Amino acid sequence: MNKSILKDIQESATINNHALTGSNIKNIYGNYWICLSRVLIGTVDLRARMGTFTNPYNTKSNSLYAIPTLRPIDDKLTDLYDARAIEIFNHAKIQNKKICIMWSGGIDSTSILVSFLKNLSPRDHEILTVILTSTSILENFNFYSKFISEKLKCLHYFNVEMTDDFLNKNIIIHGDPGDCLFGPNMNMYRSFIANGTHKMNWKDNVRAMKEELNKIADTVMPHKNFGDWYVDKITDNLIDSKQDDYVSSISDWWWWAYFNFRWEFSCQRPFFYLRNFSSAHPISQHNVNEFAKNTFFNTEKFQLWSYSNLKLLVDQDVKNHKKEIKEYIFDFDQDEIFKNKDKVGTFTPISYIRSRIITPFYYDKNWVGYNLDHKNLKDIAEMCMERYKG
Amino acid sequence: MGKDSKVMNIKDSKYYFNIQDKENIYGLLNVLENRFYIIDNDYELLKFTQFLFIRSHQWYTMVDLSSSSNKEEIENNNCYLFGCLDKDIKSTNIDLNLKEVNSDLLKRNTNLDFFNHSMQEKLFFIRGLIGYSKSLIENFKEKEDNDSISYKKNLLLYKRFLNIVLPEDKQIDSFILSEIESLDSLSKHMSNTFNKIIFTLNSIDLKNLLIQDIKDNFKNKLENNFFNNNFNFNKDFIKLILDYLYE
Numbered sequence: 222m223n224k225s226i227l228k229d230i231q232e233s234a235t236i237n238n239h240a241l242t243g244s245n246i247k248n249i250y251g252n253y254w255i256c257l258s259r260v261l262i263g264t265v266d267l268r269a270r271m272g273t274f275t276n277p278y279n280t281k282s283n284s285l286y287a288i289p290t291l292r293p294i295d296d297k298l299t300d301l302y303d304a305r306a307i308e309i310f311n312h313a314k315i316q317n318k319k320i321c322i323m324w325s326g327g328i329d330s331t332s333i334l335v336s337f338l339k340n341l342s343p344r345d346h347e348i349l350t351v352i353l354t355s356t357s358i359l360e361n362f363n364f365y366s367k368f369i370s371e372k373l374k375c376l377h378y379f380n381v382e383m384t385d386d387f388l389n390k391n392i393i394i395h396g397d398p399g400d401c402l403f404g405p406n407m408n409m410y411r412s413f414i415a416n417g418t419h420k421m422n423w424k425d426n427v428r429a430m431k432e433e434l435n436k437i438a439d440t441v442m443p444h445k446n447f448g449d450w451y452v453d454k455i456t457d458n459l460i461d462s463k464q465d466d467y468v469s470s471i472s473d474w475w476w477w478a479y480f481n482f483r484w485e486f487s488c489q490r491p492f493f494y495l496r497n498f499s500s501a502h503p504i505s506q507h508n509v510n511e512f513a514k515n516t517f518f519n520t521e522k523f524q525l526w527s528y529s530n531l532k533l534l535v536d537q538d539v540k541n542h543k544k545e546i547k548e549y550i551f552d553f554d555q556d557e558i559f560k561n562k563d564k565v566g567t568f569t570p571i572s573y574i575r576s577r578i579i580t581p582f583y584y585d586k587n588w589v590g591y592n593l594d595h596k597n598l599k600d601i602a603e604m605c606m607e608r609y610k611g
Numbered sequence: 612m613g614k615d616s617k618v619m620n621i622k623d624s625k626y627y628f629n630i631q632d633k634e635n636i637y638g639l640l641n642v643l644e645n646r647f648y649i650i651d652n653d654y655e656l657l658k659f660t661q662f663l664f665i666r667s668h669q670w671y672t673m674v675d676l677s678s679s680s681n682k683e684e685i686e687n688n689n690c691y692l693f694g695c696l697d698k699d700i701k702s703t704n705i706d707l708n709l710k711e712v713n714s715d716l717l718k719r720n721t722n723l724d725f726f727n728h729s730m731q732e733k734l735f736f737i738r739g740l741i742g743y744s745k746s747l748i749e750n751f752k753e754k755e756d757n758d759s760i761s762y763k764k765n766l767l768l769y770k771r772f773l774n775i776v777l778p779e780d781k782q783i784d785s786f787i788l789s790e791i792e793s794l795d796s797l798s799k800h801m802s803n804t805f806n807k808i809i810f811t812l813n814s815i816d817l818k819n820l821l822i823q824d825i826k827d828n829f830k831n832k833l834e835n836n837f838f839n840n841n842f843n844f845n846k847d848f849i850k851l852i853l854d855y856l857y858e
Contacts, residue, residue, distance in 0.1 A: 355769060355786050370780045377789040497841060570762040574793045579841040592841065594834075 226601055230278050233583045234509075235266045235486055235493060240582040240593055244603055251277065251606030252442060253450050260438045260447060261409065263400075265493065266486040272462035274454065274482070277609035285513035286485040289521040291464065293529040298545050299552075301522050306336035309515055313348060313392050321350045321376065322394045323491060324369075326360025329399030332546045333517050335553045338368060350374045350391075352381055356569040363556050378571070383495040383588070388508040392515045398479075398487030402518055402527040403543050404472070404534035405479040409434065413471050420537055423474040427452060430471060450611060455482070472535040480527065488516045492588050497578055500590030509587065621728070622688040626735035633682050638690060639671035639734065644725055645694035645717070649734045650676070650687055653742065659809055660738045667818030669730070679715045687735075691726055694719050729821075736822050737812065740829075743855050744808045751844055752801040759794045766790055797842055804848065807837060826856045 230236065239258040246252050254277050258264045268280060270288040313320050322337065324330045337349060351373050358365045369375065381387065400406065412433055413419040413426075423430065434448030441447075455478045459465045468477045486493070492504070492512070504512075513519060527534070535542055551560045581590030582598060593599045621627050630636060630652050637657050638650040648671060651657040661671050674695060676682045685693050693716045694700070770787040777783060811832050815825055830853060838845045 353786070355766065355773075355783075355790055358773065358783075358786075359769070366777055370777055370782075375782050375786075377786050379789045379793050570766060570790050570794060573759070573762055574790070577797050577843055579843050579846060581841075594846070 223597060223601055226596065226598060227278070227605075229585050230583055230601070230605075231280050232586050233278075233280060234283070234586055234588055235489060236278065236280065236583045237265055237493070237580050238267075239265060240580065241602055241606065244599075244606065246603060246606045248607045248609060249445065250450070250609045250611035251603075252445070253447055253611065254606060254609060256438065256441050256447060257451075259441045260434070260451075262406070264483065267482045268485050269458055270481050270484055271464075272458040272481070274458045275610065277605040282485055283513075285510065286488050286519060288481065288484070289524050291467075291528050292525065294522070294525045295529075296522055296526055298526055298530075299549050301520075301526055302332065302336040302549060303340050305517060305520065305523075306333075306340045309392060309394065309517070310337070310341055310345065310348070312515065316392070318389075319350055319391045320348050320394060321352050321381070321391045323352045323378070323396070324357050325396065326353070326357040326364070327396065328543050328546055328550070329396030329403070331361060331364055331396075331559075332399075332550050333394060333396055334364075334368075335550050339553050346373060350376050352376050352378055352393075354378045354569075354571050356571055359569075361559060363559060364554055367554065379574075381495055382497075382499050383492050383504070384499045384502065385505050385508055388504065388512065393491055393512065394515070394517050395491050396517075397490045398484050398518060399546075401476075401479040401484050401487055402523055403546060405475050407472075407475075407535065407539060407542070409437070409478075410471055410475055414539055417537065419472045419535065419539075420470045422469055423456075423471045424465070424469075426471055427456065430474070454611075468531070470531075473531050476527075476531060476534060480524075488513065488519050492584065493580065494575070496584070496588060496590060497580075500581055500584070500588070503585075503587035503589050506587070620688060621691075621731055621735060624732050624735060626732060626739045627687065628735070628739065630687060634677065636676040636679075636682055636685070638674045638676055638685070640674050640695060641727075642670070642672050642700060645700055646719065646726060647674075647685070647690035647693050648731045649738060650685060650690050651738065656738055656742050656745065659741055660734060663737060663741075663809070663812050664734070664817055666813050667816050669818040671734075676716065681716045684718070685716055691723065691731070692719055693717065730818070733817060733822060733825070736825070737817060740856070741805075741808060741812070744852065745805055747848065747851055748801050748805050751848065752798055755798050755801060755844075759798070763791055763794055766794075797844060800840070800842060801844060811837065830856060 238255060241255045242259065244255060246255065257267060266280075267276065268274075268282045270282045270286065309320065320337065322330070322334050324334055334351065338346070341349070351369055353365075353369075353375060354377065383393070387393075407414050407419075410419055410430065410433060413421075413429075418426075431446075431448040431452045434451060435446055436448075438445070438447035438451075455474070456465075458481065459468060459474070459477055462481070464477065468474060489512075518524075533541075533545070536544070547560045550556075579592055582593045582595075582602065584590050591598060593602065630650055632652055635652050635654070636650055637652075637654055638647040639657060639661055640647050649657070649660070658673060661673050664671060676685065696715055696717050699715075766787050770783060773780065773783045773787075811829060814832070815828050817825060820828065833849055833852065837849070
């Protein structure tokens, strides 16, 4: 095995496990790992920020995205939004940078845009640029027409490339990891939601949680008990992190699976998708640090708010999901339609265009990307999968 | 055939093909020998094959046999037995202008002392490779165009809609245009891929290298510096071309 490549992978910023789909791996645990991104939609890289958790490459979590010492706080979410927007604005002024907000039109990114529009004086809106696609307008037409169209500078998503040059001039702001903060995709425990049992204690329902996930995973790798493996791994980590009593319900358990494991990738998602044509050129450590520091939700306070309000995140009535953020937006835009909208998935031209591009198998610590056909990378990755002990 | 070529008939080569009709027949003629080395119905493929060998100073004249009175007799497995009439040969030389080179066929003797079997097989190999590449790209492109057409149609309608409901917005047109350009970029890239195949083959000494060496040389260029972007298509295309080369 090529040790320098393996070391590079271990120190990588992110690994695109989806790239290994279709590999012929004999080891069941290697197959579980490869199937993660197909079973748990949206999962690209999984790294535990807290507690033990083995992965095939022995990658470590980056301290720039560290989990804070978990404790309850009383802060109001709206105050955190307001303070964060002002903090980033002041930082941008000092650094003489523009603030580019990636706006999908969804709840998380709209709430962030609102925080800037609300807290900056109109003359300071000059510092803002909205990065969007035509789908963003489709997602939230009212907000676009009222607050963005002909009022804010806009830049199409396809015209953004995450390079040092771009980051030297701009602070990029995005809505990830909103799902880790405000409650994850409920599809993963949908039968509990349907029965209204998702607030029951997870410790009494481990078998049922495994079976639920086995059913979902059977569409990808039938009869392999993926759910047993995954639920055990997350549960072991939860116990090891000494959070198994505080994180008590089934929906809390899924919050932990996002909050502890997907935070790091979610925070860095813009690098993952916006380096298609520049991935041969490194990002300086200064800009890597600045990016983490300016990631809107990557603060101790936001994380502690989430930890302190677990009961609210996915309520008994799931219609209350993201209720506080929707109210924050509503206070600003008075749009009843958006406040009451349901979450729907879309397959848009952007998804289609993106689906035609090869994303590197891994990005090193300075975001230089390597495809699987680089040297003997495919062999090394497959060897890691064969040796993985789960 | 190839390196240890002892086979006298191109029909035994895996690169051999039959022509499909006698209406549009073109041939590459070695003027010095006055013998045809390959005939084809596809004008474009044969012309590119002719040009690619010129780079190594291996000259063939392109002859239009479509109006020849005795064109029924010629096939790829016997084309070496045919040449052009003397009066036509005198005016041909290495002219690239098809119009001036058409001829009735002259049946020649079977003495093949000077006939270059290895070169003939290379002509078939190169014609086969560019023909396969072309049809592969056309298939990929057809699928891509079909897949993206509804997105493009709907984007244009969406633009029209937004122009109606937000008439003052000056940015919408450029947003939609960016997306349509991105949708089109793969199709354009695919079209350009055929040009890259020709460009790459033109950088290889087709006359003096053995078929196996041409394959290895081409494979190396394909894998190392053929594409400078990362469309999934590139990976699939390279895999299929290599399967074809080394099947």
